[in-house]
Amino acid sequence: MELFINQVLAGVATGAIYACMALAVVMIYQAIDHLNFAQGEMAMFSTFIAWQLMQWGVPYWWAFLLTLAFSFAGGIAIERALFKPLAKAPVLTNVAGFIALFAIVNSVAGLTWDFTIKPFPTPFGNSPFLGSQLISTHQAGMIGVTVGLLILLYLFFQFTRIGLAMRAAAALPESARLVGINTSWMIALGWGMASAIGAIAGILIAPVVFLEPNMMGGVLIYGFAAAVLGGLSSPLGAVIGGFLVGIFENLAGTYIGHVGNELKLPIALALIIIVLVLKPAGLFGRPIVKRV
Amino acid sequence: MSSVEETANEAPAVEAVPKKAMTLGMGASLVMLALLIIGPMFVKNFIVFQLTMLLIYALAVLALNILTGGSGQFSLGQSAFYAVGAYTSAILMEHFGVNYAVTLPIAGLICFGFGYLFGQPALRLSGIYLALATFALAVAMPQLLKLGVFEHWTGGVQGLVVTKPDAPFGLPISQDRWLYYFTLTVAIGIYIASVNLLKSRSGRAFMAIRDNEIAASAMGVDVALYKTLAFGVSAGITGVAGGLGAIAVQFVAPDAYTITLAISLFLGMVVGGVGWLPGSIVGSAFIIFVPNIAEGISKGLSGAVFGVLLFLVIFLVPHGARQVAMVAQHMLGKLGKG
Numbered sequence: 001m002e003l004f005i006n007q008v009l010a011g012v013a014t015g016a017i018y019a020c021m022a023l024a025v026v027m028i029y030q031a032i033d034h035l036n037f038a039q040g041e042m043a044m045f046s047t048f049i050a051w052q053l054m055q056w057g058v059p060y061w062w063a064f065l066l067t068l069a070f071s072f073a074g075g076i077a078i079e080r081a082l083f084k085p086l087a088k089a090p091v092l093t094n095v096a097g098f099i100a101l102f103a104i105v106n107s108v109a110g111l112t113w114d115f116t117i118k119p120f121p122t123p124f125g126n127s128p129f130l131g132s133q134l135i136s137t138h139q140a141g142m143i144g145v146t147v148g149l150l151i152l153l154y155l156f157f158q159f160t161r162i163g164l165a166m167r168a169a170a171a172l173p174e175s176a177r178l179v180g181i182n183t184s185w186m187i188a189l190g191w192g193m194a195s196a197i198g199a200i201a202g203i204l205i206a207p208v209v210f211l212e213p214n215m216m217g218g219v220l221i222y223g224f225a226a227a228v229l230g231g232l233s234s235p236l237g238a239v240i241g242g243f244l245v246g247i248f249e250n251l252a253g254t255y256i257g258h259v260g261n262e263l264k265l266p267i268a269l270a271l272i273i274i275v276l277v278l279k280p281a282g283l284f285g286r287p288i289v290k291r292v
Numbered sequence: 293m294s295s296v297e298e299t300a301n302e303a304p305a306v307e308a309v310p311k312k313a314m315t316l317g318m319g320a321s322l323v324m325l326a327l328l329i330i331g332p333m334f335v336k337n338f339i340v341f342q343l344t345m346l347l348i349y350a351l352a353v354l355a356l357n358i359l360t361g362g363s364g365q366f367s368l369g370q371s372a373f374y375a376v377g378a379y380t381s382a383i384l385m386e387h388f389g390v391n392y393a394v395t396l397p398i399a400g401l402i403c404f405g406f407g408y409l410f411g412q413p414a415l416r417l418s419g420i421y422l423a424l425a426t427f428a429l430a431v432a433m434p435q436l437l438k439l440g441v442f443e444h445w446t447g448g449v450q451g452l453v454v455t456k457p458d459a460p461f462g463l464p465i466s467q468d469r470w471l472y473y474f475t476l477t478v479a480i481g482i483y484i485a486s487v488n489l490l491k492s493r494s495g496r497a498f499m500a501i502r503d504n505e506i507a508a509s510a511m512g513v514d515v516a517l518y519k520t521l522a523f524g525v526s527a528g529i530t531g532v533a534g535g536l537g538a539i540a541v542q543f544v545a546p547d548a549y550t551i552t553l554a555i556s557l558f559l560g561m562v563v564g565g566v567g568w569l570p571g572s573i574v575g576s577a578f579i580i581f582v583p584n585i586a587e588g589i590s591k592g593l594s595g596a597v598f599g600v601l602l603f604l605v606i607f608l609v610p611h612g613a614r615q616v617a618m619v620a621q622h623m624l625g626k627l628g629k630g
């Protein structure tokens with residue numbers, strides 16, 4: 001039993017990483033209705049910016065804020081320059097665009113900062129949290145930040161004018177335009193916010209997985225899985241999905257014999273598919289009602 | 293209605309395809325065929341090998357095109373079917389001494405079954421969710437191939453070495469050239485079969501499902517059957533391509549069939565034009581040669597150059613090679629009249 005609880009705790013700790021990423025994924029999905037395959041790479045790039053600022057002697061929190069501002073502006077710039085012209089192109093062409101963006105960002109980061117692994121500081125320290133060896137203060141801090149972010153997002157989308165306008169633009173673009181919402185800029189804003197949330201995720205994840213251009217590869221897969229599992233229309237679902245995926249993965253690695261560890265990822269993904277087959281809109285997503 | 297469902301229905305994003313557009317014009321086809329037959333006689337063995345790979349990837353892209361362009365189902369898991377085909381061929385040849393040509397239909401059949409079975413749970417999913425499920429399959433496949441249990445057959449992480457077949461009947465051509473013509477024959481056969489499939493009753497059923505699932509079922513199309521069938525056919529063709537790939541590369545290893553391959557095939561489909569079968573070879577050329585060109589332009593930034601080139605293509609022709617062909621046809625038509 002103790003082993004079980006320990007593994008669940010360890011799962012929650014890794015789950016926090018996925019939850020963070022899943023939140024960014026859902027954010028952009030809400031704004032543009034696509035999964036952005038380049039999200040992880042954008043987050044990685046932002047994290048490198050933070051690292052670079054700190055290398056230049058900027059204090060941690062200033063670097064953090066500057067990076068957020070940069071990521072927000074960068075997200076908007078990418079949308080304006082690259083994806084606004086593609087708005088009328090077929091969906092699959094857009095997906096190809098994300099893949100192109102992925103390749104560009106990854107390669108530029110690799111050339112600028114090379115592929116060596118770099119340590120990244122954490123503001124929370126790395127001592128055991130409440131005497132538990134499995135969860136460090138950094139991971140606890142990460143869970144705290146994720147939950148805080150979730151609450152902020154909820155408040156933003158529920159109670160601010162602009163949050164409401166963004167939801168309207170995503171849900172019913174035509175009608176939103178008719179009531180005077182600038183839907184095109186709402187999408188850009190969505191990119192900016194998703195990029196900033198991605199930056200937060202990257203900065204929180206970097207101390208755990210270390211900083212390098214390919215750091216997000218694995219994380220993004222789990223982030224997508226978590227977002228889809230929780231339901232793409234629900235930020236809360238995404239966060240819960242993230243924790244569940246983390247726990248799934250750890251338990252599979254522990255209990256399913258020697259195969260378990262090799263097959264951690266496939267088993268986690270298979271479980272997710274089973275959930276999806278039973279509940280196609282994800283655990284917390286609204287089932288889609290379609291007019292025909 | 294910001295819904296996944298909507299994305300899914302948009303996904304094929306092709307207008308009902310006019311029948312003529314499914315095939316190249318007769319003249320263009322003949323010129324292409326002549327080029328494919330005569331071209332390799334005059335080039336070095338390495339280029340012949342690359343052309344063989346071009347045909348093989350074109351087959352795999354064509355398979356995805358039938359699935360996505362035809363029936364409107366999205367798949368990021370084609371690399372898994374390709375791997376199964378490759379391993380089937382390799383294991384049959386190396387462990388059982390089966391003739392290479394015989395392994396291909398077997399690989400196709402096994403992959404057809406695999407795809408058909410995979411299509412069953414996938415029936416419940418569409419759009420992004422289907423993408424994730426197929427993606428999971430692609431991610432899982434290399435891990436499964438590495439498993440200790442199958443190591444006796446698959447060679448584990450090391451993979452298997454496949455012997456390259458000699459030209460039969462003592463034909464005086466090199467192994468590479470022989471393999472090229474062999475692949476070309478298979479590819480042409482499958483291409484013609486695919487064009488006919490999409491023109492047939494089943495093909496119309498695929499497209500009806502793609503354009504409007506509910507309307508299709510109201511007209512009496514067995515949606516579940518045709519959706520899984522599309523998966524099966526697509527997987528089967530991909531399996532044959534995988535088998536050919538294993539013979540051409542002379543080697544199979546788990547890490548050759550990662551998600552990167554599935555993404556390449558997807559890009560090939562988009563660049564070639566979704567739902568336009570002749571575009572498959574253009575798409576295949578893109579995914580084989582453009583990374584090399586990018587590498588040539590800048591070693592350190594090859595990824596970035598590739599991305600920029602890809603952006604250029606989708607900015608200029610969002611509908612891929614198909615758009616180019618249509619414009620060309622239009623202009624030729626005008627010339628003919630004038």
